[in-house]
Amino acid sequence: MKFDSITTITGIHDSDSIIARILIARGIPKEQHNSFLNPQHPEMDGAYNSGIGQNELKKVIRRIKVAKQHKESVVIYADYDVDGITSAAILWRTLKAYGLTVMPFIPQRSQGYGFSDIGLDSVLAKYGPSLIIAVDHGINESAHITRLKSKGVDVMVLDHHEQNDGERLVDACAVIHTTLLSAAGISYMVATAFSNESLSTDNLVLAGIASLADVIPQRGLARALSYHALRLLSRVNLPGIAALMAQAGLKQDKKAYTSYDIGYLIAPRINAAGRLGDPLVALRLLCTTNPTKAREYAQSLELLNRKRQDLLKETLPIAYELVKEQTGKRFRCIASPLFNEGIIGLLAGRLMHELQVPVFVGSERNNGMIKGSARSIDGVNMMPLMQQSGSLLLSFGGHEKAGGFSLSKDNMDAFIASLDTALTAMDGHVFEPVQHTDLTLPLPNITTALALALESLEPYGEQNQKPLFMSHDVLIVDRQPVGRGGTHMRVVLKDIREGTIVKGIYFSASQEFITMSINKPTSIVYQVECNRWKGTKAQVMIQSVY
Template identity: 30%
Template sequence: MPERHLVRNLAGDLDISPLLVNLLWSRGVRTAEEMDLFLSPGLRHLAQPEQWCGLNATGEVIAKAVAQGRKPAVWGDYDVDGITSTALLLLFFKARGVEADHHIPHRQTEGYGLNNAGIEDLARRGIGLLITVDCGISHLPEVTRAKELGMTVVISDHHLPGPDLPAADAIMNPKIGDCPCPNLAGVGVAFLLAAVLNRMLPGEPLDMRQFLDLVALGTVADIVELTGQNRILAKNGLTMLKEGKRPGIMALKEVCGYKPGAVLDEDRVGFGLAPRINAAGRLGHAETALRLLLARDMTEARELAKELDGYNTHRRGIGKEIQEEALRLALEQKGRFGLVLHAPHWHEGVIGIIASKVAETHYRPAIILTDHESGHLKGSGRSIPQFSLYEGLVACQHLLEGFGGHSQAAGLRLHRDDLAAFQEAFNAAVSQALDNIPPTPTLILDAPLSFGEIDYDLLKELELLAPFGADNPKPLFLSPSVTVRNRKPVGADHVFLDLRDDKAEVTMRAKAWNQAANLPRSVTGKPMLLAYTPKFNEFNGVTSIELALRDWALQG
């Protein structure tokens, strides 16, 4: 941590508390200028187009093709990042007077990314310009086929490229070349592309801020690092989401039970809006979610939001059964470093969610596989911070029919006969990467904080650090010794605790989600230390302060 005099000086220069200076310092933000940018990430701080490798060139290819009368089609993906990317470009083209078509693959029948059948169908519909969003960088044969059909092809993606790039007319991918933010979400790439096109197309340019709600939605949902350029886009976009000017967003807020003017933070996006958008692609067709984001009026939007809410409810029911079964199977692989679980009847639409739960519960990289109608096994994986899932799959690629993704999430396909070999190879890859040392979850505490120091001013200041996510975790504090005054169960899995800090003479309520089994009635009256985050709670129009409990240790 910095020396006290430096903390005092920075706090004085920025008019913030020493605690906030220390929190910023621990996140690698070290100078007054960096701290000011982090706390006030205005749009003026977005990098210039020429700083993004290939951005201007990609915009010029699209502008030229449009000028030649080539009709564009946007090819997206069925997750939130892909759907928001598709909606953004379609809305942009419409506002600029360019008629555009689109295609989002059906998850169950087409799978992720480009496919020749879909490309050939677009060609029959007169498409001369194919623009991918959130996909395309690994689809070399499909891009070649589009070129054979006479299309101009532009790849807009953010996934890791392979050793060879597709033969597209232009590629915009922040992981290629020197870019200000290699980990930009797919919708962030689409936004930048629309922004440069906005100056290249004839006619009056648009105010691009109108699309930031979609950018925030896709960026938060895709769990990219919420620092740098992503932070600027997400922070400003969340403000637009709160306003809810888009009918589809307002209708989504309604089915989530959020009030019209409610703040949409990363939790409400990640656990409320995003799952309902994702549910369309998982159990139905992502087209429903796209239509919601494109809806012009509340009547249409409410009908579509209700449909998505129904998908999400159904998804939760299916997921609960599969989760219980997967966790049982995971216990049988308890000694392994990498978990690969398979059942032929598991629903393809929820295996990613189950992989997250298994990885979290057992603190191991986890891959969940199910049978696909193609005769292959199809899977989704999630990882832990210590292991790059993408690199792990690279080590096993000789056994895979295809794969792609990120460090912490990936998808894959393999032949059924290669399952046993893949299980061994993946376990070996994880073991080697971790030096054969079993990984253990570790909480990094920011600072000690007594209940007497918690007030509205502190929480308002902590909110300046939001949005929280990858590379910018919620502040986590260590309590002094506190006593459990009361334990109140909430449903079957959750529990409220009333906790007393005797030294500060303050009692506060804490929520422990999914921890009822680990906090039995016997904790009442006992002293404990807490790892916690203080937060605002709104209920029936009244705002109070409560504690989100992450971990604890009983004393004595």
């Protein structure tokens, strides 16, 4: 593993100066620092470029007003992940309050992503809609939309996925497409034309949850949604969110919520329904006004989330064995009938982070088909990779770093060969494992003031990761195992030159660290946090030692 620091400073600096250097290194010019750290409210006119064309937005608003006027049957057809579910909640709650006859539909994961013949047949038979709002999908589904149009059904598309090369523009009555927001962010912008202040606050929280959970770059309007959602979380008027927070052990009177609270505690529980159960349970949770019902739904999601955790633990050893067969390749592409479709994205993400290569993981079905999920590293765009193999795939779509695909098991070897050819032709430097740090600085800069100042960078997420620091000439003067297994270490660090003492912890410490000599000069890579146990003080979270 190579270590690379974007910026290096010497001497002691105040916390504001260090924050400024981090932001500049992340491509944010000095004149934008204040607006980045203190984003204006998402509804401030002209404050943000949402990527949404005003003409298309007006078409959507106008068509919804026509649907109300003529008392049409409207269906919101959403995806089964946290972005799709929160989008459906925003639109259903808003449009129902506006007076529309509107019903949500979210397919089971087994029915596949987006429109499907079985899903559309069910919707047409049950609701007989004259308008379908496709949310978090649709931009690559021209065939299904043409079919609906032939049956006299209008379709509006609210999507943020990349449009596949060669895919013709969908023949919808309105299309809002931007990659700058989540689908829930788009839904929020549409809903502002119809919602009151109370609804708008709840919608903002739901959009902010999706913005963080769906790996949307935390810049501009997307960051504003996340930022204000965290500040409104304790005041949200959604019993389902309160019930979820209770299940996750989050207090509703917490002074400051973080991106961790959403990304690791709230969002996975919403996602669990679409992974292993019925996504409509999660939607009902977000839409109910009954606290008792909300607690029941939240308990159901809690059980599914635990099942998801158990499945991942059981399946990882199988995945580790399979990827060994492809050691030396610039990617890993594996499939097994033992992989549950609901966790293949989690498997791909875990393997990608550990191996630092693009990873494709498939679940083999009994009919000879493979449903797959993919995750990629910096510098390798997932979409062109799958487009180059398009003739081998039945379907594919997604973003630069994440995607889904399906293919016949008979084409799996050819797909692997196609990936091998494409990735072998790329510059090899992309695949060299490098740990990028934001700043190399002397250890005495790690103060309580800095730890507090770093919290202003929240919410963390894509393109705004939690800062990573590097310090040289550090002595490990003490280390003590904590927790079960003895692999977590509580440490005391000392700067060689200044003698400054800083305390920290190293979770799942490397064997090299556990056995290394005390008081031996070393370099460390770490994050900085506020430890609020019995006061407020800085502590470092060690990531690696070399």
